[in-house]
Amino acid sequence: MPKLAPLQTHLALTIALITLLLTFLLSAAVGTLAARQVEQDVHNSLKQLAYQLSLTLDRGMHERYRELQVISTLEVIRQPSANPRFQRALLDKLQVTYPAYAWIGLTDPDGRVRVATGALLEGANVSARPWFQQGKQRASVSDVHEALLLAKHIASHDGSPPRFVDVSTPVYDLQGRFVGVLGSHLSWSWAQNAQRALLESTPREHHVEALVLAQDGTVLLGPSALVGRAYPQPPGSGDRWTADAVERLDGQEYLVGHSATRGHLDYPGLGWQVLVRENKQTALAPVRALQQRIVLLGILAAVAFTLLGVLAAGYLARPLRLMSVAANRLRSGEGVQIPVTRHYTEAAVLSLALRELLDERDRQRQEMQELNATLEQRVAQRTEELERINEELDAFSYSVSHDLRTPLRHVSGFAEMLEKRLGETDDGTARRYLSVIRSSTIRMNQLIDDLLAFSRLSREQLNVTAVDLNELVETVILELEPDMVGRDVDWRVSVLPVVRGDKALLKAVMTNLLSNALKYSGKRDRAVIEVRAEEGAEAVVVTVRDNGVGFDPKYADKLFGVFQRLHRADEFEGTGIGLANVRRIVERHGGRVWAHSQPGQGAAFSFSLPDS
Structure with missing residues (x-):
């Protein structure tokens, strides 16, 4: 018999494996639930940040939008005959008050700049510029674009071409006649300041990025590597971003919060999309740390339970060891009894059952010895009975063959004699009857032969x-x-x-x-x-x-x-x-x-x- 591990070892290992299994299952369950909760919390937080930034952008644009409309109603601006020096001074003062204005200018009806902050572009023809064309009709806002005419006069802090948002409004004189357009280039730095203020308000352990996208998906504000590029939408988002999305970009997963700018009061808005995202691995780092702690505690618990299992298994296995030793001695021929143990109910029942089993075995062994003593006599008697039965079957077969065939031969013979006796008579009916009798006797004889053959099949040796x-x-x-x-x-x-x-x-x-x-x-x-x-x-x-x-x-x-x-x-x-x-x-x-x-x-x- 191969050597097997004792019960004590099996029980200890089983307890350890069950503990480890439960630990890993608990870790997986807690990790899954915690990850879902953390992911949902991060989504909500990112969504709130995106909403705050979109609201800041909308209100900031609304303020500039309304400021320009208010200035266009001042008498010094509406009078074409006003002194340009006074008009320029007013515009310069507005620029100093709100540094986000990179340039403010007032044109005549034909699109030539009459006055401007810092006298930049005065006398230049801007009639082909979109802000002028739109400003002739109504107060309007144009989306972010790079500076063209002002690029050589204004430089950005990082040396790249400056980018502006255009705000313009028509100017009418006191008689309601169109006398020009009041336009401004709003530096994109004010949006960057709003983005920076938002990111500084988040905890340092959250590496959050904020992006502003144009209606066509072009990145207007965000990481420098993405600015100016078309931003990929998440799978299944269609033409619009979902409120909570998991974005996979460059092999990285990000949790994303989204909000769209919708304008503010009479400012219609530019349809910008604000995305605030955080790397998923970074966001879920606390969950992984929790899982690691659970696994560590589970391993320690497994070690503790294993030691307890060894002690418990020793107590449970002791009566079994005593019965095993007694059984081995019995197998060796020693006259010993199975000990009756009182450790616990199952062991006591088992020891009593083994004792009764051994008593029953001894009784059956005695009966077998008695049966073996008479076995040869019973075999001889049964052999004699079988030989007698075979002889009776042979006698029966002969009797059937002889006693049934003899009358059949008589019937067949007399039928043949009657047929000859009729000779050539015309009694067709009698001849048909005799033919039926003879064919029936032949069939009966064949049936007897087949029955005898069938009965012999089971007795013949193969x-x-x-x-x-x-x-x-x-x-x-x-x-x-x-x-x-x-x-x-x-x-x-x-x-x-x-x-x-x-x-x-x-x-x-x-x-x-x-x-x-x-x-x-x-x-x-x-x-x-x-x-x-x-x-x-x-x-x-x-x-x-x-x-x-x-x-x-x-x-x-x-x-x-x-x-x-x-x-x-x-x-x-x-x-x-x-x-x-x-x-x-x-x-x-x-x-x-x-x-x-x-x-x-x-x-x-x-x-x-x-x-x-």
Whole structure:
């Protein structure tokens, strides 16, 4: 017997494994739930930050939008004849008050700059600029763009071309006539300041980035690597950003909060999209730390529970060890008793049950010894009874053969004598009666022979040898030649294997199956009879198929019973015992027999023999 680990070890290891498994399951569950909660909290926080920034941008633009409209209503601005020096001074003062204005200018109706802050672009023709074209019609705001005319006069702090948001409004004189456009270039730095103020308000451990996107998705404000590029939308977002999205960009996952600018009061807004995002790994770092602590505590608990399990297993295994030692001594032939333990109920019940089992074993051993003492006598008596029964069966077979056949011979003989006595008379009815009597006696005699053969099958010893089925089938076909006179029969015999069995009995099987196939295909112009075999892993299956009249498949199980016939005797002759003989012979060889058919489509009879 292989050496196995003791119960104490199994129990300790089981407790440790269960503890570790529960720890990892708890860690996974807590991690999943915590990650969902943290992710939701971060989404809400980012969404709130995005909303704050969008609100700041909308209100800031609204203030500049309204300021320019208010200035356009001042009399000094509305009078074309006003002193340009006074107008310029007013615009310069506005720029000093609100440094976000990079440039403010007043044009005439034809688009030529009359006055401007710092006298920049005075006299320049800006009639083709979008802010002028839109400003002639109504107060308007243009989206962020790079400076063209002012690029050589104003430089950004990082050396890149300055970017502006244009705000413009028409100017009308006191009589309501259009006298020019008051326009301004709002430096994009004011939006950057709003972004910086928002990011400084978040905790340092959260590495948050804020982006402002134009309506077409171009990044207007954000990390320098993304500014000016089209920002990818998350899968499934369609034409609009979802409120809570997980964005995958450059192999990184970000949690994203979104808000759209919608304008403020009479300021219509520019349709900017504000995104505030945070790296997902950074956001979920506290969750991973919590999982690691749970795993560490679980490992410590597993070690503690393992030690407790060793102690508990030692207590539980002690009575089993005592019973095991006693059992080994009993196996060695020592006269010892199984100890009765009182540690716990199960051990006490087991020890008592083992004691009772040993007592029962001793009692049965004594009974076996007594039975063995009388076994030879009982075997001799049973052998004598079997020999007597066999003798009685032989006597019965002889009695049937003699006592039944004698009156049948008398009936047949007298019928023949009466037929000769009638001679050449014209009594056709009497002759028909005598013919029926003679054919019935012949059929009865054949039935007696078949019954005797059927009864002998179960008593005859099998003479098992190697049997060549090809040779056996050829012999049977030759013996059936008298039944084929005047018929067109196509025998299709495949290559058949050599099997182990009683050659005479297997010949009886093939004779019965082939003669049946020949008989039931007698109504066909051309009879086709096929014999083939399939060799499997455990058995050889032999099949005999014909194109005869066939039978209803629901009666297939009745075919192999004694006196079972599916056709009338006046259609096909027979006693109904042949297939029962086939079944008994095949079963004595350790095989089985079955059949398949459809009415009018022939029949297939198969039997299996164990593969030698």
